[in-house]
Amino acid sequence: MTATFEYEILVVGGGHAGVEAALVGARRGHSVGLLTIRREDVGAMSCNPAIGGSAKGQVVREIDALGGEMAQVIDATGIQFRMLNLSKGPAVWAPRAQADRELYRQETLRRVESQPNLRLHEELVEELIVENGQIVGVATESLAFFRSETVIIAAGTFLRGLIHIGEERFPGGRIGERHAEKLSISLQGLGFRHGRMKTGTPPRVRKGSIDFSQMEVQKGDVPPPRFSFSTVQITQPQICCYTSYTNETTHRILLDNLHRTAMYAGRTQAVGARYCPSVEDKVVRFRDKPKHQIILEPEGLDNDLMYVNGFSTSMPKEIQDRAIRTIPGYANAEIIRYGYAIEYDFIPPIQLTPGLETRVVKNLFLCGQINGTSGYEEAAGQGIVAGINAVQRLRGEDFFIPDRSESYIGVMIDDLVTKNIDEPYRLFTSRAEYRLRLRQDNADLRLTRYGHDYGLINDERYEALQMKEAEIGRVRNQLDHITVSPESVNPVLSELESSHLRSKCALSDVARRPEVGMSGVKRMGYFCNLSEDVEFQVNLALKYEGYIARQDQEIGRYRQLEQKRIPDGFDYDQVKGLSTEGRMKMKAIQPASIGQAGRISGVTPADISVLLISLKNRKRKMIRNN
């Protein structure tokens, strides 16, 4: 070996997961090496130039509350911001932004390179070095050896990546980039099971070749909503997106050439996501639908490329050209980069503990698309947790295991380590049982405390948060204890076209009226100095009160079951009376708690009862033996 480096934490992959993980380690004062194939690809957006959306937007806010990067980077480089779902209730509002792809990448790289304790290396990892079941480092193609106590792999879609464009296929981690073949083989050699997934990306067209007059314009919100709780203002100039539709002619061309794609010709068995189909899939599966929406998104302020969202395809190049030119506005479209499908190895994440450490190799963590997820936000959310836990391991402290009732990140990680992921996993708000609690507006209230505990949020920010929390509680409480009389509030109620009070009542009863709210209460002369933020939270607390109280009860029951821990290495074969399927699944997944065991598909309520008894007997025996 020519060179040897030594780190406390080694991160393999400079994508959205790897960057968050590396920054966490370095900020906590540990020496971190970040290995990536090409320096300029750190923070690259391989698919669409956008961050956020339903559930994903909430995750970005959570990452921010924990002290991560993604929210700040998109706020600095976003060129169109919108709050989705404004027509529904605040519980499901979600921020989304178009990014300037180039600026986003540069900003990420700048943050990585200016971070003390963090060093970037251009290296292709070929082998994981394990001694006595514990990772000790990695060897690279350049024959360098990186020694490290902990290793985090965030290799994205690069493991044996194979790209399909029509009949063509060639290895690659992303178009124009090498894939990581040996790393995948090394993982398998260590005993990891792997699976194969696929995803796709649409063509990029030249801006100058498009006739925008034939498309609808989609604008961002004014003022633009922010992702980070600490961003003061969005500064990038804001741009528009453009929508148009496919038609019967487009569909005919696609249907006539199905046999020329790898998927329909049966050249791949990899599983794609049902929620992210290629345009040819959409046409096949929904034959009655006369048109499908296509959104043209700018790749950046000075970028001549545009991203054809909704037109993901792996058709041969000439078919992509023909099909796209049937869409209004695209008659002369020039495709600069063709759409493609990519299939890659992933490591089914039930091989991980809820702390994202692998069961097979100690001190080895996996995060991001290697775990079968899709999306930058999902990757980054895992990255920050893996980073925190690598540090915890170095310090010999307990892992951070976010829980389902506190964050989407918790929902995701629990799903990953509990359920059988057989298609690329994306977050949806409906995956969260306690959706009314997991809102974008209260991510700070939910998670800042953890960011502070793990040394990623400074005291100042944490104290500000605590003050805000106390203020919300105080105001909400006082509303119940202030009594108002008809004489004092009826004039304001008239102005608000709200019915008059006949007798005295609590101020909260008045505030609860939709037409009054906290703004009405302010007009009555109460809480006049309330900040916008606190006002919003109090309004929400009033509006959702009954529902949230019910969810809180459910959360109580959920937590009770989560607290019933199953000891590491528990021997399920010793338990009489388990169903065969239940036993097999629990042996494979090694649930950390009774609650988690109950979420495994195939484990029945009877299995859970039997398990409880046996845990209890075990404890009795231990007490007796002492």
Next chain:
Amino acid sequence: MKFEIEFDAIAAISTSPGVGAISIVRLSGADALKIADRIFKARIKPSSMKSHTIRFGSVISDQETIVDQVLLTVMRAPSTFTGEDTVEINCHGGQVAARLILKNLIHNGARAAEPGEFTKRAFLNGKLDLTQAEAIDDLIHARTDSAGLLAVKQLAGHLSKYVHNLRQGLLEIASRIELAIDFSEEELDPYNPEQIISLLTETKRAIQLIIGNIERGRIIKEGASVVICGKENVGKSSIFNALLTKKRAIVSSIPGTTRDVIEDSVNISGVPLRLFDAAGIRQNTDNEIEDEGISRSRRAVQEADLVLFVLDQSQNIDREERELYQYVKGYPHMVVCNKIDLISSGAHVLPIEPDVVFVSVSALTGQGIDDLTQAIAQWIARNDPHFFDRAIAGNFRQETCLQQALESIRLSICSLREGNPPELAAVDVQAAIRSLGEVIGVVSHEDVLNSIFEKFCIGK
């Protein structure tokens, strides 16, 4: 460290259905005492009672009316059968009072126990010998097998089929709501609360229908309760005996002969009946025992599947009797005019609705008794020739789950009507899906998403 899981409170009638001087309703779980506090009125609250002591008092309903006078025993964990806080309520015999008390408990936070669940709890709390593998086996199969009756099991297949379909329907409704939330950016049919309300209303009706069919099943299994009531001395006990074709109740010409509710079973035209002979109801007695008998008669009327209101045609109808009828009118009933062997007083002015069945009999000569049995059988079968086919077997727990589903759907419809955003209605729809899932024993979160992906073109 405390290991025990705190289980929710479960309740059931623990005496077998049938005749008996007392019935016992049992309540077990962490909240048992709290729940008992809400329904029991006496000088001391159950939660303040010493363990293993017994108290006399009344069970009261939410409207503060007395349901029954009972003896209540408090047994605190861990020295109880289940190993949890346990309350036993000894109430008056027969199913009527016990059922009312059980309903009341459930209304106040308890859950109807599954078959074998008390035993299962005892097991989980380490009160039974855990080392016996056989017992474990029993436990595992308790859910399905201890229902016992083979016929019931067969019929239960029907129920799960219906409920499964209903649940599928609700999943689809849920997927429409979720679609509006998670995929608002897709160009799909716009979110239409009116459409969702009408779909939910359909589901609500379907659940009501199933509950009605379970009611039929219950009648077949347990018998329909038919309560004979009327003024004193009109011949209620005589009719009771005539229907039973045996001399079960004491008959005498002294008004107020029957003082407690007497119960017996008989089978007419294939429909099993549980017949109740109630004390003659009159407003003012100076007899404490008779008063108690009268208040029990009223309760029996409340819980009856059918009330036979008996008149004596040889006597004039007085104000008291008319008031009594006003009360009975509020419940499913028919009018039986007795003593037609005697000369009619000619003064039968009762405001009887045209659709109320009216039968004339003489309990003494037996005249008209066949007509009466026919009328009862037909009425119980709802004039439905397919009564037996439609009937579904469902236990009390399943019925409760269905009622809960119904309530959740009602809430979701209200919420949408009030113009609330879809994520709130979703909470109730999800709860309804869970309740239906509990009936048939399925739980899954992925179902809604799968339904979305199947039905809608998602993804850019």
